[in-house]
Amino acid sequence: MSTSTLIAVIAAGVVVVIALAAIMWLLARRRHLRDRFGPEYERAVEEKGGALAAERELRAREARHDRLDIKELPADRRRQYTEQWTGVQEHFVDRPAGAVGEADDLVSRLMRERGYPTEGYQGAVRDLSVEHGRTLEHYRAAHEVKTRSVDGRATTEELRGAMVHYRALFDELLTDQRSR
Numbered sequence: 001m002s003t004s005t006l007i008a009v010i011a012a013g014v015v016v017v018i019a020l021a022a023i024m025w026l027l028a029r030r031r032h033l034r035d036r037f038g039p040e041y042e043r044a045v046e047e048k049g050g051a052l053a054a055e056r057e058l059r060a061r062e063a064r065h066d067r068l069d070i071k072e073l074p075a076d077r078r079r080q081y082t083e084q085w086t087g088v089q090e091h092f093v094d095r096p097a098g099a100v101g102e103a104d105d106l107v108s109r110l111m112r113e114r115g116y117p118t119e120g121y122q123g124a125v126r127d128l129s130v131e132h133g134r135t136l137e138h139y140r141a142a143h144e145v146k147t148r149s150v151d152g153r154a155t156t157e158e159l160r161g162a163m164v165h166y167r168a169l170f171d172e173l174l175t176d177q178r179s180r
Contacts, residue, residue, distance in 0.1 A: 033058050040133035058129075065130035070115040078174055081110055085170060089163065096159040097149040103166040104146050107139075110173050128169075135172045138165035 033055055034041045044054035073081070084106055092099035112118045116127050121143055129136055142165035148154040154162070 030055065036062075037129060037133040040129045040136055061126055061130050065127060068115055068117070068127065070131075071113075073113065073174070077113070081106070081170075081174055085167070092160070092163060096156050097152075097154065100142070100146050100149055100154075100159050100162045100166070103163055103170070104143070107166055107170050107173070110170065114173060131176065132169065132172055135169050138168040142166045142169070 030051070037044070037058055041054070041058065044058055045051050048054040048057055085103075088099055088102045088106055091102060108118050108124075111124060111128070116124065118124055125136060125139065128139065132139075142162040145154050145158045145162035145165075149159060149162075
């Protein structure tokens with residue numbers, strides 16, 4: 001075998017190894033995003049019209065989230081929030097729509113105290129999606145009912161469901177106390 005043939009074979013082998021390494025790296029990144037964002041990954045793919053655009057968006061969310069100062073709450077603050085939630089639930093009997101609004105406000109206050117920006121619903125969804133992607137559908141469903149309830153277009157059963165949805169996110173935000 002001539003030297004030039006040997007060099008060509010080695011070069012081709014190196015190119016194949018580099019290509020395989022790049023593919024494995026991309027697949028590992030995709031798996032990381034799927035694991036971290038859960039159902040939010042598929043939602044982003046659908047909204048962005050493809051995996052590459054969605055992954056770019058999700059990585060931007062991660063980078064933004066990494067700059068946030070997410071804090072643990074002391075046990076006494078968690079207890080206070082739990083007591084406040086109990087009060088909100090008690091109000092549901094007499095004022096279902098008002099209680100849903102209170103639940104939304106309480107979740108927003110909890111998010112803010114934990115360190116999540118609360119400048120708007122879409123921003124909250126974006127920031128929550130990084131650590132709470134599996135619970136985000138609860139927040140979306142609750143918010144949609146709350147929005148309709150302002151105009152009186154939500155049934156009592158829908159309002160009850162919104163309370164359940166808010167509770168899911170509330171519980172996760174309250175109990176997810178890992179140091180960041």
